[in-house]
Amino acid sequence: xxxxxxxxxxxxxxxxxxxxxxxxxxxxxxxxxxxxxxxxxxxxxxxxxxxxxxxxxxxxxxxxxxxxxxxxxxxxxxxxxxxxxxxxxxxxxxxxxxxxxxxxxxxxxxxxxxxxxxxxxxxxxxxxxxxxxxxxxxxxxxxxxxxxxxxxxxxxxxxxxxxxxxxxxxxxxxxxxxxxxxxxxxxxxxxxxxxxxxxxxxxxxxxxxxxxxxxxxxxxxxxxxxxxxxxxxxxxxxxxxxxxxxxxxxxxxxxxxxxxxxxxxxxxxxxxxxxxxxxxxxxxxxxxxxxxxxxxxxxxxxxxxxxxxxxxxxxxxxxxxxxxxxxxxxxxxxxxxxxxxxxxxxxxxxxxxxxxxxxxxxxxxxxxxxxxxxxxxxxxxxxxxxxxxxxxxxxxxxxx
Amino acid sequence: xxxxxxxxxxxxxxxxxxxxxxxxxxxxxxxxxxxxxxxxxxxxxxxxxxxxxxxxxxxxxxxxxxxxxxxxxxxxxxxxxxxxxxxxxxxxxxxxxxxxxxxxxxxxxxxxxxxxxxxxxxxxxxxxxxxxxxxxxxxxxxxxxxxxxxxxxxxxxxxxxxxxxxxxxxxxxxxxxxxxxxxxxxxxxxxxxxxxxxxxxxxxxxxxxxxxxxxxxxxxxxxxxxxxxxxxxxxxxxxxxxxxxxxxxxxxxxxxxxxxxxxxxx
Numbered sequence: 001x002x003x004x005x006x007x008x009x010x011x012x013x014x015x016x017x018x019x020x021x022x023x024x025x026x027x028x029x030x031x032x033x034x035x036x037x038x039x040x041x042x043x044x045x046x047x048x049x050x051x052x053x054x055x056x057x058x059x060x061x062x063x064x065x066x067x068x069x070x071x072x073x074x075x076x077x078x079x080x081x082x083x084x085x086x087x088x089x090x091x092x093x094x095x096x097x098x099x100x101x102x103x104x105x106x107x108x109x110x111x112x113x114x115x116x117x118x119x120x121x122x123x124x125x126x127x128x129x130x131x132x133x134x135x136x137x138x139x140x141x142x143x144x145x146x147x148x149x150x151x152x153x154x155x156x157x158x159x160x161x162x163x164x165x166x167x168x169x170x171x172x173x174x175x176x177x178x179x180x181x182x183x184x185x186x187x188x189x190x191x192x193x194x195x196x197x198x199x200x201x202x203x204x205x206x207x208x209x210x211x212x213x214x215x216x217x218x219x220x221x222x223x224x225x226x227x228x229x230x231x232x233x234x235x236x237x238x239x240x241x242x243x244x245x246x247x248x249x250x251x252x253x254x255x256x257x258x259x260x261x262x263x264x265x266x267x268x269x270x271x272x273x274x275x276x277x278x279x280x281x282x283x284x285x286x287x288x289x290x291x292x293x294x295x296x297x298x299x300x301x302x303x304x305x306x307x308x309x310x311x312x313x314x315x316x317x318x319x320x321x322x323x324x325x326x327x328x329x330x331x332x333x334x335x336x337x338x339x340x341x342x343x344x345x346x347x348x349x350x351x352x353x354x355x356x357x358x359x360x361x362x363x364x365x366x367x368x369x370x371x372x373x374x375x376x377x378x379x380x381x382x383x384x385x386x387x388x389x390x391x392x393x394x395x396x397x398x399x400x
Numbered sequence: 401x402x403x404x405x406x407x408x409x410x411x412x413x414x415x416x417x418x419x420x421x422x423x424x425x426x427x428x429x430x431x432x433x434x435x436x437x438x439x440x441x442x443x444x445x446x447x448x449x450x451x452x453x454x455x456x457x458x459x460x461x462x463x464x465x466x467x468x469x470x471x472x473x474x475x476x477x478x479x480x481x482x483x484x485x486x487x488x489x490x491x492x493x494x495x496x497x498x499x500x501x502x503x504x505x506x507x508x509x510x511x512x513x514x515x516x517x518x519x520x521x522x523x524x525x526x527x528x529x530x531x532x533x534x535x536x537x538x539x540x541x542x543x544x545x546x547x548x549x550x551x552x553x554x555x556x557x558x559x560x561x562x563x564x565x566x567x568x569x570x571x572x573x574x575x576x577x578x579x580x581x582x583x584x585x586x587x588x589x590x591x592x593x594x595x596x597x598x599x600x601x602x603x604x605x606x607x608x609x610x611x612x613x614x615x616x617x618x619x620x621x622x623x624x625x626x627x628x629x630x631x632x633x634x635x636x637x638x639x640x641x642x643x644x645x646x647x648x649x650x651x652x653x654x655x656x657x658x659x660x661x662x663x664x665x666x
Contacts, residue, residue, distance in 0.1 A: 045504060116493065119574060120498055128575075145540055156546070156652060157542075161537065163517075163518055176557035203507075252533060255528070258514075384518065386522060
């Protein structure tokens with residue numbers, strides 16, 4: 001088991017999803033138990049399902065100097081970056097440490113593949129049309145490359161693409177780089193936008209529900225796909241202040257199957273134990289867990305059992321995918337932000353979408369919103385290919 | 401100045417058009433052999449049925465990972481792994497974009513689940529029963545340096561041996577025009593925070609600026625290096641094959657190189 005780690009300060013954070021742009025929209029939606037899913041109107045021939053679509057992304061082109069990077073995914077990232085004073089916080093971080101001492105570590109599952117799809121829909125004599133003849137877009141690194149370019153950062157720049165755990169794992173990358181002194185701060189987070197690859201891809205696996213998703217409902221029948229972008233700035237804890245803390249993380253592999261989780265949740269449990277060990281905490285210390293809870297048959301079954309057997313009743317747990325849909329590679333950062341808001345506001349989000357609780361679920365489940373002090377919280381993110389991550393956060397002032 | 405990261409190399413793996421494994425590559429680099437025709441990468445860590453069905457990216461990544469771990473004598477089940485690729489499986493991405501443009505509901509579920517960037521990491525951890533952390537990263541054209549930095553950071557930060565495999569396959573179709581990846585290549589290293597008898601140490605320090613690459617003066621090496629983002633590792637892999645103390649720079653990001661001192665035990 002790993003040693004406890006020194007906590008990192010989360011200096012700034014923000015998210016944009018189907019719930020709206022920025023922290024206030026998300027906090028308001030959680031408080032009102034108001035979800036953001038809507039009938040699918042995306043793509044040329046929309047599938048009969050529900051999606052978590054961000055309104056207005058199409059009307060937000062990138063600034064002229066960044067137009068080579070223009071595509072739906074980077075527009076969504078740029079929209080998110082301009083909320084909650086985040087852009088200013090990045091500039092201040094670069095000023096403070098220098099452009100080479102700030103890492104850009106971002107998760108995505110499909111990056112700007114939507115632009116590649118678009119090119120194939122309107123090929124010019126069998127080749128990419130001239131307006132999409134932009135190699136920087138047709139690679140998984142498009143998002144991280146764009147963010148580094150937009151802020152003129154020249155430190156380590158990494159894309160993590162481990163499907164649905166991507167933008168959780170970047171917190172681990174950042175912690176290692178900061179602890180070893182390779183950088184002084186990191187921009188972490190991720191973006192995934194709606195595209196045909198994931199809509200028709202998950203549909204081909206028969207994992208998409210025709211209804212709004214119902215995480216942990218006994219009659220759940222699949223996921224709703226959403227899009228989101230979220231970002232955070234991590235740095236060492238220096239002086240006492242009101243920044244929430246990253247206190248631990250865990251990463252592990254199922255070694256079981258490419259598209260279904262380990263039946264006993266082995267990798268998920270190893271990631272959880274790893275996170276608790278790095279945080280130096282026990283299950284009973286955890287006040288809230290934001291679950292992966294995709295509303296797929298298997299994920300929820302395995303995760304419900306893991307929570308029921310590991311945590312006491314006073315640990316509260318819920319999935320927020322009923323609010324936002326499954327935002328895939330952006331789920332880690334979006335749900336980190338929702339977890340930090342829950343901690344900030346002392347509100348456990350209700351597990352929106354479930355009407356008939358799966359009997360596998362333990363008494364930890366918060367089916368309705370609850371008001372309570374949250375000092376320590378976890379966020380679970382489990383991906384395709386059996387790739388598991390768990391993050392641990394603490395309220396400002398937590399004594400390690 | 402001391403290096404930011406020091407790691408020992410316990411195993412090497414490589415596949416290039418003309419060199420089917422590390423030993424073939426070393427024999428070419430050290431002057432005794434010429435590149436020979438190569439066939440499908442030998443991904444013998446996979447069970448035979450998976451090996452038949454696996455896409456090219458998985459075969460290539462698993463082949464070099466298997467070579468490096470075998471040479472290290474370590475148990476793959478215990479090794480955290482970092483799989484790095486600029487573009488993932490471009491053949492599948494080309495298929496998906498083509499199918500989505502014509503008949504989206506006909507998309508193959510198998511090819512979709514093989515399209516994820518972490519498919520090689522998934523197949524590798526399943527085949528080797530590895531429950532340690534696994535990652536799949538990209539760094540664009542600088543993917544090998546970005547992966548080396550990440551793997552060395554993980555080895556030192558968690559005090560564990562780590563597997564790095566960097567692979568890219570040739571592009572095809574309109575996407576292939578964009579990625580300019582004209583041939584397949586993969587390289588793997590097992591990195592350790594401890595010597596444990598390993599002969600070669602890498603002292604790695606990130607440094608500002610991109611110095612650009614110099615031709616090595618060998619047409620085959622230079623050709624392979626220019627064909628594929630993961631093959632930007634060739635100057636390092638060549639230095640490791642020659643087992644001579646060397647200093648070199650590899651790009652890890654836009655505006656960031658890694659200065660690498662290759663140290664060889666006497």
